[in-house]
Amino acid sequence: MDFDSLYSERALKMRSSEIRELLELSQKPGVISFAGGLPNPNAFPAEEIREIVNRILTEEGGKALQYGPTAGLREFREELVRYVQKQGIEASLENVFVTVGSQQALDIVGRVFIDEGDVILVGLPTYLGAINAFLAYGAKLVGVPLDQNGIKVDILEEKIKELKQKGEKIKIIYTVPTFQNPAGVELSEERRKRMLELAEEHDLLIVEDEPYEKLRFEGKALKSIKSYDSKGHVIYMATFSKILSPGFRLAYVVAEKELARKMIIAKQSMDLCTPTFTQLIAYYYIKNGYMEKHIPKIVEMYRRKRDIMLNALEEYFPPGCKWTKPRGGMFLWAELPKHISTIEMFKDAINEKVAYVHGKAFHVDGSGENTMRLNFTNPADELVEEGIRRLASVIKRRL
Ligand SMILES: Cc1ncc(COP(=O)(O)O)c(C=O)c1O
Known part of the structure; x- marks a missing residue:
């Protein structure tokens, strides 16, 4: 069966998200992942949600469902x-x-x-x-x-x-x-x-x-x-x-x-x-x-993780690398020396048990091959520093 002849023009244009595929590799046991765009699970307010859910199901279950x-x-x-x-x-x-x-x-x-x-x-x-x-x-x-x-x-x-x-x-x-x-x-x-x-x-x-x-x-x-x-x-x-x-x-x-x-x-x-x-x-x-009470708690947690990542980058990344210093959010962006392809380097990173997303995926003009996105919100604090140390050693080998 020739399925391709059945697809619509639109379906033929659809691309699988490179990030979604990378995420699978980055979920291998032991890999410290800076790849996903995931919030930290400790930032989910499960207790308050449980209380609200109980009340909704008791008082307005007919509407909720x-x-x-x-x-x-x-x-x-x-x-x-x-x-x-x-x-x-x-x-x-x-x-x-x-x-x-x-x-x-x-x-x-x-x-x-x-x-x-x-x-x-x-x-x-x-x-x-x-x-x-x-x-x-x-x-x-x-x-x-x-x-x-x-x-x-x-x-x-x-x-x-x-x-x-x-x-x-x-x-x-x-x-x-x-x-x-x-x-x-x-x-x-x-x-x-x-x-x-x-x-x-x-x-x-x-x-x-x-x-x-x-x-x-x-x-x-x-x-x-x-x-x-x-x-x-x-x-x-x-x-x-x-x-x-x-x-x-x-x-x-x-x-x-x-x-x-x-x-x-x-x-x-x-x-x-x-x-x-x-x-x-x-x-x-x-x-x-x-919500008003919850957001400051997430902000505090993520600020701490950002600082750990920035300090680790200062300490471990080799000269010739640059990165942004975000004043909020979940990501920072690193630029490596021009000749390093973060796509080619990805395999080495996974072998070293650390993951990121290569920057070319985010460039509609095909540029950005020496760049990468690093998420600092998902890994535990101690893993943020260790992950950057591993990544730095992968980069140093490429230099
Ligand atoms: C810029 C931007 N827009 C949209 C989304 C999608 O978010 P949602 O979970 O609301 O679909 C994301 C998720 O990472 C994002 O970073």
Whole structure:
């Protein structure tokens, strides 16, 4: 049977996430993994969740176990409206809907806005899950370099003009402004405002994907691009995966009412509804004030792990290597001397029982072969230092 002849054009374009495959290798016994994007399991508030679940099942089990509206449970959306308003985002009920993780929200963006060949501008590097979601809808991804202040907006502007001159149809700028996955960098306030101006000038949408903004270890919180958006150019999304539980598969989108309506229609045929049970748990978690108390605990744990990793990098990594010093989030980004391929080095690392994700996976232009992403949140404290020591010895052998 020739299965290939049966696949749709779309399925033929789908790529398996390199990270998911690497994760399997990194899960071998004894391997210290900096590869995944996993929160630390000790950061999951199991006790509070148990209490809430017991109460929900006793008092409103019929609702918790039932189907719900596609946009999400009304009381949860109302709570989310209050939650985002506190962050300075102007929103009402029609602007907010719930999704099965922000990965689904990215997929919905692809389904609703992308025709074959439409351009999406992304960071170099950018989040692999977004790359794969957008590619599946035939998007043409164009990369814009970043530095420690996020996407370079002057180059972004040049690219927009250049692409328009060539007659390309640009639709979206995709950005993870705060503690970006994979580089850990933060888009400055000035660049946030400039990016919005560019979107307004050129009639583009900005997809502002913010899983990490609440995991801030230091520095002043920056306002989201959405909070400056008076004309509806920004689709903002945030997830509960990194501050509550990724197993809940719960995120939300804030978008201009008309766009939100269209995206909810697209969602109807994807899942009918987001699980009601986890929505109710998250609803009470926020409403009872647990979230506000919980986030500082995660922040403290992750700050400590970041510091252990930064100190170990200083101590063990050889000269010629550079890395970012993230002020929050879950990742840092390391750059090795140009001639070292982190793809080729991966086998040695696994033999040495340490894993990372090679940086090329996050570059839509095929560059970044000497870079890697390191997650500092998942391994136990003592393993963070030991893992960096192992990785340093693998790199030294390549030098
Ligand atoms: C930038 C970014 N967007 C989206 C996601 C997907 O998150 P979720 O678990 O909500 O689907 C991740 C997960 O790592 C991420 O880093």
